[in-house]
Amino acid sequence: QEDIFKNVISHAKEYGYIFPSSEIYDGLSAVYDYGQNGAELKKNIRDYWWKAMVQMHENIVGIDASIFMHPTTWKASGHVDAFNDPLIDNKDSKKRYRADVLIEDYAEKLNIKAQKEIEKAKKRFGEAFNEEEFVTTNPRVVGYLSKRAEILKRMGHSLETENLADVKALIEELEIADPDTGSKSWTEVRQFNLMFGTKLGAEAAHAMDLYLRPETAQGIFVNFSNVQKTGRMKIPFGIAQTGKAFRNEIVARQFIFRMREFEQMEMQFFVRPGEEMKWYEYWKETRLKWHMSLGLDKENYRFHDHDKLAHYANAAADIEFNFPFGFKELEGIHSRTDFDLKAHEEHSGKKLQFFDTELNQNYVPYVVETSIGLDRMFLAVFSSSLKEETLEDGSVRTVLSLPAVLAPTKAAVLPLVKKDGLPEVAREIIEDLKWDFNVAYDEKDAVGRRYRRQDALGTPFCITVDHQTLEDKTVTIRHRDSMKQDRVAIADLRNIINEEVSV
Numbered sequence: 352q353e354d355i356f357k358n359v360i361s362h363a364k365e366y367g368y369i370f371p372s373s374e375i376y377d378g379l380s381a382v383y384d385y386g387q388n389g390a391e392l393k394k395n396i397r398d399y400w401w402k403a404m405v406q407m408h409e410n411i412v413g414i415d416a417s418i419f420m421h422p423t424t425w426k427a428s429g430h431v432d433a434f435n436d437p438l439i440d441n442k443d444s445k446k447r448y449r450a451d452v453l454i455e456d457y458a459e460k461l462n463i464k465a466q467k468e469i470e471k472a473k474k475r476f477g478e479a480f481n482e483e484e485f486v487t488t489n490p491r492v493v494g495y496l497s498k499r500a501e502i503l504k505r506m507g508h509s510l511e512t513e514n515l516a517d518v519k520a521l522i523e524e525l526e527i528a529d530p531d532t533g534s535k536s537w538t539e540v541r542q543f544n545l546m547f548g549t550k551l552g553a554e555a556a557h558a559m560d561l562y563l564r565p566e567t568a569q570g571i572f573v574n575f576s577n578v579q580k581t582g583r584m585k586i587p588f589g590i591a592q593t594g595k596a597f598r599n600e601i602v603a604r605q606f607i608f609r610m611r612e613f614e615q616m617e618m619q620f621f622v623r624p625g626e627e628m629k630w631y632e633y634w635k636e637t638r639l640k641w642h643m644s645l646g647l648d649k650e651n652y653r654f655h656d657h658d659k660l661a662h663y664a665n666a667a668a669d670i671e672f673n674f675p676f677g678f679k680e681l682e683g684i685h686s687r688t689d690f691d692l693k694a695h696e697e698h699s700g701k702k703l704q705f706f707d708t709e710l711n712q713n714y715v716p717y718v719v720e721t722s723i724g725l726d727r728m729f730l731a732v733f734s735s736s737l738k739e740e741t742l743e744d745g746s747v748r749t750v751l752s753l754p755a756v757l758a759p760t761k762a763a764v765l766p767l768v769k770k771d772g773l774p775e776v777a778r779e780i781i782e783d784l785k786w787d788f789n790v791a792y793d794e795k796d797a798v799g800r801r802y803r804r805q806d807a808l809g810t811p812f813c814i815t816v817d818h819q820t821l822e823d824k825t826v827t828i829r830h831r832d833s834m835k836q837d838r839v840a841i842a843d844l845r846n847i848i849n850e851e852v853s854v
């Protein structure tokens with residue numbers, strides 16, 4: 352698994368998807384830059400989300416709020432006082448970790464052991480295998496899974512009651528070691544505020560202390576009335592937003608999974624008090640369907656319903672994804688009650704209410720939110736698309752089988768040879784297609800090698816111009832995943848590509 356992850360990171364770099372930030376100065380930990388292909392993939396994921404959430408829902412609109420917000424925002428949201436993460440130092444290495452993440456990693460290892468037993472049994476029993484029965488009766492699997500559940504419950508409870516000594520005791524009891532050095536000597540667990548502080552204004556005496564927003568949601572809450580009134584929105588309705596968020600994360604070991612500067616795609620759905628559970632279930636289903644629509648392997652997803660709830664929530668679930676380092680949170684669906692709007696009413700003295708004409712009543716709406724990390728989604732798509740295939744002739748090809756709708760380049764146009772007027776025809780095809788799709792031109796090396804390069808880049812189609820093209824205006828179109836080639840008319844290319852890449 353470690354090797355697969357390393358492979359993902361090096362492939363992302365080699366093919367212009369992701370670079371370490373400021374690499375010529377040896378990089379900056381947990382900060383990354385998206386390269387020429389990464390920026391396109393990221394934009395396509397964002398657009399795919401925006402289309403599904405905003406364009407397809409008459410009652411959801413999108414905004415773009417600032418990263419800087421009035422500092423009182425973070426008092427109202429609880430980020431200044433309550434939103435702290437438990438932090439622990441290793442005495443030997445002086446390295447710092449998030450205690451809950453260390454424990455979660457340990458619990459995930461138990462889960463992996465259980466999954467391995469299940470896989471083994473599947474192979475052994477074949478058709479006759481009953482997974483449901485196996486996981487409830489096999490003593491090893493039951494042991495692993497119940498220990499995992501017990502650990503997560505104990506950690507959750509201690510964090511909830513702020514009993515940090517218990518979190519430390521759990522780390523010691525489980526004999527968790529420093530993931531980098533193997534040392535087991537830890538300091539006390541402390542609370543740590545993850546927000547980045549900065550100053551607004553040049554004059555030191557009058558400068559205002561600000562924070563970079565640690566989530567995009569608050570920009571939506573403070574604009575609730577602006578949007579509701581100007582958009583004449585009726586409950587239930589949603590406000591969506593994508594944008595950067597910043598957290599001074601302690602553990603930064605998992606590439607773009609946990610970054611200090613990242614991007615969120617969030618939607619806050621405002622509902623009648625009392626109807627929130629209906630909408631919570633609706634959004635859980637709807638968001639899972641969105642993931643499924645991309646056609647990645649279904650087995651990669653699972654729900655994790657939270658036992659431990661944040662102080663503002665009355666229900667919460669994660670959609671977890673099977674990343675190269677195991678199942679981890681990809682998206683959160685939270686029923687946030689009226690906590691945020693009420694808190695902003697209190698701190699601002701302004702009413703944040705809705706007059707419901709059907710009920711003839713004013714109220715502070717309840718909120719159900721869906722919150723997904725764009726970078727985590729990128730990692731999910733990228734890592735599960737990267738494959739090594741052994742072909743019939745025994746050779747191995749690397750293919751990045753990205754969903755066509757998300758691929759940075761939709762087609763590469765390749766003249767078979769660099770002469771006889773073939774490059775000119777290839778250029779004409781590009782001139783025509785580029786109004787609708789990102790298309791690339793490549794004339795270097797033998798055509799087989801060019802196919803492999805486009806496979807590794809994730810380009811769904813290769814269009815080859817050969818001598819027959821000059822006679823009958825046809826080309827071959829090669830499909831990345833099946834490697835199948837069809838002879839088609841140049842005039843049909845747009846439709847053929849469109850069929851695959853449009854939503």
Ligand code: ATP
Nearest residue numbers: 600608609610613680681682683722723724726727
């Ligand atoms: P975690 O427990 O993994 O730190 P979280 O529960 O704090 O995540 P939320 O506050 O619910 O996360 O944020 C919503 C989404 O934003 C997450 O599901 C995740 O996809 C993304 N996200 C959160 N923190 C980061 C980060 N440091 N880097 C990249 N994405 C992040």
